[in-house]
């Protein structure tokens with residue numbers, strides 16, 4: 231069992247559930263290609279679906295089995311849009327189980343009927359028969375699906391292998407993919423609060439538990455080396471990382487190289503980790519020379535997010551996360567910070583997941599996730615990484631980015647209440663120029679345009695410096 235990205239995304243659901251529309255939207259959000267099974271069948275058979283059904287449903291189903299099986303063998307990751315009855319075939323169900331993340335678009339029968347009545351679909355000519363078929367298929371969708379989706383964000387999250395559910399921690403045993411042994415990694419503090427629940431949920435899958443230091447101390451080669459030496463998993467095993475972003479970054483990096491790479495499942499417990507750090511497959515550790523200088527792209531087999539775990543998070547840690555939430559809302563163009571926790575986490579996670587699916591190796595668009603961060607890093611560096619937390623620095627950085635984008639800062643000020651920091655101005659400016667290698671009197675920043683975020687925008691150094699100075703007390 232490798233990463234979630236090794237599997238196709240298969241959409242199942244009844245006639246009229248909107249699979250084709252959702253498939254198109256998912257493709258747009260993730261840059262994946264869509265394969266429409268019904269169209270491939272028509273292409274291969276040289277006849278329309280209606281004509282094939284006229285020859286008998288079994289003729290159609292035989293083509294369908296063949297097309298689904300060959301489509302799922304494609305090396306290129308696809309969004310596979312399946313016909314409503316495809317799951318009636320055990321061969322199709324078996325192929326989906328092996329090669330796809332199967333997403334069930336769960337839509338009620340009344341809505342489905344409203345959408346398809348009057349169409350030429352062979353199985354939608356009689357309402358009573360349509361409803362009977364719906365009831366008959368329901369258990370099959372339930373059985374086949376890895377994920378039940380109600381909107382496009384649910385589908386994007388499924389495509390990224392991200393599972394957001396209140397109570398997910400208690401279901402960890404059934405959520406962790408594969409059959410191999412599990413090694414549970416967390417820091418002592420989080421282990422003390424949530425470790426026992428995780429152990430109980432993992433049950434007989436759990437082979438060993440390990441501790442990493444709390445905070446950035448976990449993100450050192452020494453800590454990862456200790457973990458490597460303690461691990462007893464074989465290659466079929468999975469590392470489950472329960473904790474904040476420091477734990478998931480370090481344990482994910484350990485997983486990327488242990489036995490040349492084993493599967494891993496982050497279970498983020500801080501707000502920072504649930505909306506940001508545990509999504510997108512970046513793992514790594516720090517060097518004395520700087521943060522995150524050694525690492526790997528290692529996409530998880532699954533990311534299990536349980537918003538209920540935030541209840542035990544100290545207020546200061548919650549504020550750290552809110553800066554990233556506000557950043558995400560600004561990028562998405564929606565006040566996501568106003569939502570209740572479960573929805574806030576789900577929407578923010580879905581936004582980051584989509585960006586990372588479009589740019590998994592951080593070669594382009596993913597840079598937008600650094601909105602405000604160039605300023606933040608300069609302030610943190612000028613403070614010698616003490617006394618100025620990342621969240622506070624990001625809150626200030628967002629102010630500067632908004633001002634340079636010609637945007638109002640009222641919302642950020644109201645929610646994050648950023649206070650200017652006491653650091654040396656010249657030191658902050660030096661750090662900023664080092665970070666961005668100012669070329670020809672300009673720096674490259676992420677700004678918000680009228681049609682969404684833009685990255686690599688050239689901004690005159692004088693303007694950047696002026697905005698940086700406003701963040702310093």
Ligand SMILES: NC(=O)c1ccc[n+]([C@@H]2O[C@H](COP(=O)([O-])OP(=O)(O)OC[C@H]3O[C@@H](n4cnc5c(N)ncnc54)[C@H](O)[C@@H]3O)[C@@H](O)[C@H]2O)c1
Nearest residue numbers: 419445474475476477499500502503506507512539542543
């Ligand atoms: N990989 C990425 O894409 C990415 C993205 C953003 C941030 N990060 C990294 O994430 C790290 C910061 O993550 P963080 O803010 O979660 O720090 P963290 O892991 O140190 O956790 C913060 C503190 O909160 C405690 N904690 C966590 N969950 C808790 C809970 N539910 N109840 C009580 N206490 C809890 C932890 O023990 C710790 O003391 C940084 O190293 C940053 O570089 C990585």
Ligand SMILES: [Zn+2]
Nearest residue numbers: 554603620624
């Ligand atoms: Zn950040």
